[in-house]
Amino acid sequence: MYKHTQIGYVIIVFFAVAAAVMIPVLTTSGRVIMVIPVVAAVAVLLALFSTLTVEVTDKQLRFKFGIGLFRKSVPLNEIVSWTETRNSWLYGWGLRVTFRGWLYNVSGVHAVEITLRTGKKFRLGTDEPEELSRALASATGRQ
DSSP, X not given: OEEEEEEOHHHHHHXXXXXXXXXXXXXXXXXXXXXXXXXXXXXXXXXXXXXXXXXXXXXXXXXXXXXXXXXXXXXXXXXXXXXEEEOOGGGOSEEEEETTEEEEESSSSXXXXXXXXXXXXXXXXXXXHHHHHHHHHHHXXXX
């Protein structure tokens, strides 16, 4: 029904710049042996956290970071409500706990806050909050 992958361009640029600064520093300081672990760490972090894919099917809300090591699925019948919202820039990006519950975000401040039957809440960062809300409404038959 709905599937969208948001790319975290700032995250990608940040790690690319960090590697571009660290590699010359390591090579000129005689620590060439450290270049491979630095490049490997940057590659792993980019593979894990540079994108966030959100999918709404007829039975579940699924989302995953990057290649999917960090993923979650929620049955639609467990979702009580959702609200389009904005995150404080202080919340940042990545997977983190906030005052509003868990936040899954790779870019920007827009999100959809999901409230579960248990009362727990979490936020999915998205550059398509209206489309995600429409997909949840269509899949659950609720507005």
